[in-house]
């Protein structure tokens with residue numbers, strides 16, 4: 001008898017979620033994690049003595065169903081009672097503040113328009129919400145269940161009413177900029193509102209593609225997509241997931257890098273039969289589920305010689321270059337932002353949409369902008385154990401920083417970007433530089449190396465029209481099963497995509513278990 | 518208005534880029550192309566026939582004849598990963614191929630539809646040559662992704678190649694001085710010194726597309742005309758003659774070989790769903806080896822094998838002497854139930870039979886097969902319905918095609 005029914009490669013949140021569902025259905029599950037800890041891009045680690053941080057620093061759309069199904073509350077997880085404010089920073093301190101349905105710092109007209117805008121987008125987000133937790137139909141599918149998914153989407157669209165349905169069809173692939181220009185006057189408001197459509201992607205306000213879809217995806221979350229830091233921090237979320245997995249009987253091995261998915265070949269074809277670790281140890285299992293990114297899964301772990309030619313070429317062409325760098329600062333006190341009583345919101349430095357666009361322009365040619373745009377939080381304000389008493393951690397997502405820098409990522413290039421980012425933040429938070437005990441900048445290439453994610457990509461592979469829904473990551477592997485029987489995918493590279501959400505892990509488990517809903 | 522021609526610009530050919538390329542053997546072939554019957558193949562000027570297609574066909578069958586295969590596509594695939602890469606691309610197992618051997622292969626899309634067929638020459642431990650009818654570089658590049666110790670070179674224009682077929686072909690090569698050529702076995706390769714050049718610049722393989730005794734000669738372009746001259750000098754007493762596309766098409770049909778555009782539609786050029794074919798449909802199941810390591814289209818082909826292909830390519834012996842070109846096939850004489858269609862047909866002079874290749878719905882193979890044949894006689898259109906009989910052997914497969922040494926003529 002095989003020791004395990006299923007081996008899951010990668011203990012990111014999706015791997016843990018998938019594992020827990022399977023174990024709860026009676027499977028014996030082993031999770032292999034290459035790094036020393038669980039959580040993947042959400043893992044919390046010490047980056048300076050006494051200071052801890054996670055790459056992913058807030059949640060916006062973590063699945064409430066997963067929280068319920070896995071009893072995460074019983075494992076210590078509490079979502080934040082209220083979301084954070086999102087603050088568009090200005091140098092003078094006349095910030096634009098978004099808090100729920102309210103917006104401050106803009107004209108009365110923009111306030112009114114914001115209500116309309118939110119109402120419409122929320123309707124669209126609600127329309128799509130059920131589909132993030134469904135398996136997408138196969139292209140050319142003819143099974144009743146698959147056709148029903150299409151039919152349901154059509155029906156829900158129809159139920160929007162003629163006008164809103166038309167609007168949805170019009171808006172879904174619109175550049176964020178066009179939508180913002182239609183609604184608002186305030187430049188900073190427009191930049192802040194488009195942010196959640198752009199972050200993590202190779203897209204800027206003028207890109208027509210999936211930026212609105214990405215916004216709607218995030219808006220499926222608990223507080224209509226407003227960001228929050230759970231009570232125990234991101235660390236608390238990962239701990240709860242880990243604990244739920246262990247309680248369900250999942251075995252988790254860290255420091256165990258999968259080197260190869262073992263494939264059994266006989267007259268009937270290929271079948272995944274286990275995993276060979278990088279150190280040569282072989283472990284058999286009935287099924288293998290990869291929670292790592294699709295390129296890594298197929299090109300490294302499976303190997304092209306086991307794959308079809310056209311499929312391989314589609315995987316090779318997946319767009320996996322990340323454009324977000326991480327800045328971590330250990331501070332000896334609370335940073336003081338002009339005009340902000342407490343830096344407890346999610347602060348965005350992007351004065352207008354052109355600023356975002358220009359930052360993107362440089363990255364297209366392998367450079368980073370001297371005026372990067374960014375999102376900043378001070379997670380230690382929400383989760384005090386991240387820093388010693390009275391001291392703080394500043395965490396920032398910096399856009400757009402190319403994975404492939406012209407001339408390569410040298411120590412010097414990294415240091416220059418770090419300095420530039422700190423300079424910019426210090427313009428908004430004077431005195432910041434004197435507070436810095438330690439700084440760390442992680443480029444997408446660093447994230448790739450440290451977190452074993454190809455390209456250091458936020459979503460493992462671009463979340464764009466050509467790579468989403470029934471095309472995610474590509475047809476032939478978009479229903480969590482793969483061309484290799486016995487091998488499944490369950491990471492951010494699968495539908496619905498990345499971010500701390502849990503959809504891929506949840507959906508994959510359901511497919512593996514052959515359950516209907 | 519009268520314009521005078523600029524004497525300088527008149528020297529410039531405004532259609533230069535559109536004109537057909539000339540094969541390495543063109544000067545000799547042009548001189549013999551009495552009918553100027555040119556068409557094209559892969560951008561090369563290419564003879565349909567030189568004098569008379571039937572005459573050329575009879576040379577192939579009764580003496581010997583040359584067929585220009587310069588336009589055929591030739592690729593060197595070399596490096597440590599060459600074998601693994603090719604073996605994953607083609608359906609046949611090439612892992613056990615010996616050096617200086619040739620094997621017939623086909624390759625398929627992910628869905629198991631045939632992209633093309635061709636031959637693989639194993640020229641060294643890590644060196645192969647792939648030949649095929651249509652350009653294949655893009656597919657080779659795709660197939661090569663992930664195999665790093667590999668180079669692919671398009672040699673199509675860099676190698677002059679001449680097919681030399683017919684019962685007297687071995688005798689002529691011997692007379693030309695190719696010592697030991699009679700020991701070369703079917704699908705074997707030998708190398709020879711030639712024309713005082715250093716080394717062994719002339720490669721000869723015992724291969725061809727006629728189903729008869731025959732060879733293919735491979736040489737660097739600079740020696741192409743010398744090769745031609747030497748061959749034609751040696752062959753003058755043996756009835757040597759160039760033959761074109763028309764005679765090839767007759768000979769290959771008698772041998773039961775398939776042609777793109779006739780029996781199969783190259784999958785990458787097929788627009789309509791499943792208007793291309795699987796090897797099983799083309800009765801090339803013997804080329805598909807499910808015991809070898811993974812190869813492209815495997816899963817789809819396994820299904821095709823187990824479910825049985827919708828159509829099967831068969832050989833037909835047809836009553837009467839009217840070629841069943843483009844005929845529809847029926848399961849009954851009244852022609853109410855259509856079951857397939859003829860892909861290629863001819864009256865075969867050597868077999869003295871009315872033969873055809875046809876695609877028939879697999880489920881009807883056991884029953885009666887009738888062909889509705891249309892034919893013209895001095896502008897009057899006629900049709901008739903005749904019985905067809907399945908043939909399982911090639912129509913033409915003389916013993917000399919396989920014998921080593923081949924019988925002397």
Ligand SMILES: Cc1cc2nc3c(=O)[nH]c(=O)nc-3n(C[C@H](O)[C@H](O)[C@H](O)COP(=O)(O)OP(=O)(O)OC[C@H]3O[C@@H](n4cnc5c(N)ncnc54)[C@H](O)[C@@H]3O)c2cc1C
Pocket residue numbers: 009010011012013014015032033034035038039040041042055056057058059060061256257258259291292293296322324325326397447450451452453456457458459460490491492493497498499500501
């Ligand atoms: C800079 C950045 C900032 C982000 N910020 C946020 C944010 O604030 N909020 C948010 O919601 N999302 C954020 N994201 C996105 C989010 O972090 C990811 O989409 C999400 O964590 C992906 O989860 P996952 O479980 O699918 O994969 P991952 O978290 O990437 O986990 C995959 C795991 O597989 C392991 N692994 C890989 N290869 C092997 C192998 N061969 N053997 C064993 N294990 C292996 C890896 O070590 C890793 O632990 C951010 C992403 C980036 C890049």
